[in-house]
Amino acid sequence: MKTVAVMGASGTLGTSIVRMLLDRGVHVRALVRATTHRAKLEALGVTDFVVADLMDPISLQGALTQGPRIDAVISSAAGFTSHSRRTKDNDIRADIEGYRHWVDAAKIAQVPRFIFISILECDKAPNVPHFHKKRLTEQYLVEKQQPYLSLRAAAFLDRPRDVVAEKVKSGVFPDIAPGVAMDMIYSPDLARYAVEAALDLPDSAFNQCIDICCDIPATGPMLAAAFTRVLGRPIVAKPVFSSLLTPLMPLIAKIVPSLRDGVAVLFWIRKGGYVTHDRQTQEKWFGKLPTIEDSVTRYCQERKF
Ligand SMILES: NC(=O)c1ccc[n+]([C@@H]2O[C@H](COP(=O)([O-])OP(=O)(O)OC[C@H]3O[C@@H](n4cnc5c(N)ncnc54)[C@H](OP(=O)(O)O)[C@@H]3O)[C@@H](O)[C@H]2O)c1
Numbered sequence: 001m002k003t004v005a006v007m008g009a010s011g012t013l014g015t016s017i018v019r020m021l022l023d024r025g026v027h028v029r030a031l032v033r034a035t036t037h038r039a040k041l042e043a044l045g046v047t048d049f050v051v052a053d054l055m056d057p058i059s060l061q062g063a064l065t066q067g068p069r070i071d072a073v074i075s076s077a078a079g080f081t082s083h084s085r086r087t088k089d090n091d092i093r094a095d096i097e098g099y100r101h102w103v104d105a106a107k108i109a110q111v112p113r114f115i116f117i118s119i120l121e122c123d124k125a126p127n128v129p130h131f132h133k134k135r136l137t138e139q140y141l142v143e144k145q146q147p148y149l150s151l152r153a154a155a156f157l158d159r160p161r162d163v164v165a166e167k168v169k170s171g172v173f174p175d176i177a178p179g180v181a182m183d184m185i186y187s188p189d190l191a192r193y194a195v196e197a198a199l200d201l202p203d204s205a206f207n208q209c210i211d212i213c214c215d216i217p218a219t220g221p222m223l224a225a226a227f228t229r230v231l232g233r234p235i236v237a238k239p240v241f242s243s244l245l246t247p248l249m250p251l252i253a254k255i256v257p258s259l260r261d262g263v264a265v266l267f268w269i270r271k272g273g274y275v276t277h278d279r280q281t282q283e284k285w286f287g288k289l290p291t292i293e294d295s296v297t298r299y300c301q302e303r304k305f
Contacts, residue, residue: 003068004198005029005111007052007102008077010036012160013117016191017074019044024199029070031063031077035087054079054098055091057105064109072113072198073106075099080130080261083160095133100140107146113206114141114148115197117190120183120211120276122152128264138209147206149197153190154183154213155274157223157295165303168227168235175220175237176266182274183213184223186295188302193286205285211276215289226296231305241266 004021008014009030021028022045030041031052038049052063054077064070078084079094091098106114118134125131134152141148157164167174190212197205218226220237227235241249253263268274283289 001025001027002071002199003027003029005031005050005064005070005073007031007054007073007075008117009041009046010038011076011078011081011083012156012158013187013191014074014076015040015044016188017076017194018046020188020191020195021198022046024195026199027068029063029067037087054094054102057101060101060105061108064105064111070109070111072115073111074115074117074194074198075102076117076194078117078130080133081160092129092133095130096136099133099137103137103140103144103146107144112147113198114146115194116141116148116150117194118150118152118209120152120154120213121273123209125268125273128268129261131265131268142207147203149201149206150209151190151193151197152209152211153187154185154211154276155269156187156190157184157299158187164299165305168231168305171233171235173220173224173227173235173237174240175224176240177269178220178237178239180270180272181217181219181222182269182272183211183217183276184292184295185213186290186299188298189290189295193282196286201285208281210281210285211278212282213276213279213289214292214295215279216292217275218292222292223296226293227300229293230297230300 004026006014006018009018010032018028028046029048030046031050033053034051050063052059079091119131122131122134138150224235224237249263253260
């Protein structure tokens with residue numbers, strides 16, 4: 001039986017990854033913080049919990065050296081996300097310093113596969129802080145010669161707080177970048193790719209970054225049209241931010257530092273930056289890319305719309 005350690009197991013994506021690993025008969029080691037809510041993971045059947053924090057190198061080394069040999073780690077944790085802010089702190093240091101500790105621990109434990117959940121085009125966005133941090137971790141993996149696969153994901157169709165679901169129920173698709181296409185992925189597809197990377201892909205697939213997205217980039221109206229077809233009732237794309245507010249955002253971000261990252265992402269998307277230049281590599285290793293329509297269909301079915 002293979003053992004896979006999941007860092008960020010309690011998160012939106014992490015929980016899907018854990019569920020799929022268990023479905024494949026894998027022994028899952030869930031790495032959690034002392035304060036992490038474990039109930040969802042326990043309900044899935046996880047029994048092997050190890051307390052490990054990205055900011056505590058000793059805990060990370062212990063998590064990978066005790067018990068059964070670890071065949072792969074899947075790293076979905078992120079310090080900047082709204083989940084992490086809600087659960088306790090927003091320790092953005094975790095995304096640089098913490099990930100360095102984590103790569104060091106994997107290297108010391110000679111983990112054969114380090115699957116890293118990264119972000120699409122992160123190497124081209126030095127001014128978007130949390131994108132750039134992903135790039136720094138990818139570079140650290142190369143520098144340390146830790147065997148890795150970086151899955152650079154597009155925007156999740158199911159965002160962590162599921163704002164899309166709430167809006168769609170009231171007939172609206174929230175459009176954050178009117179007139180601009182961006183790449184999307186339904187996060188269970190990303191979870192499946194991470195699991196396949198841990199268990200099925202040959203070693204020759206490793207030591208590279210793979211963009212992960214649907215078959216085409218989509219605008220708000222394209223997504224609204226897909227929801228309309230799937231649900232059989234009209235869903236209309238509406239801008240999330242008014243055209244008057246948008247130009248003021250950089251100024252507001254200067255005054256409110258906690259908004260800087262979000263505003264930088266928004267402007268990056270509006271510049272058309274959140275679109276892949278390579279769909280072939282994903283297709284080569286994971287098969288045909290999901291379509292927008294199919295992703296929206298599963299999204300609606302799984303939420304029983
Ligand atoms: N949302 C998107 O559109 C998008 C797009 C591309 C890539 N991604 C990437 O996808 C990944 C998963 O996103 P998500 O939305 O599923 O994440 P999430 O729900 O916000 O979960 C974050 C996870 O990180 C853990 N964590 C935070 N700080 C930690 C620390 N210091 N030590 C150990 N664990 C820590 C949290 O644990 P606690 O439960 O203890 O807080 C939680 O399990 C992230 O890496 C994100 O960057 C997201």
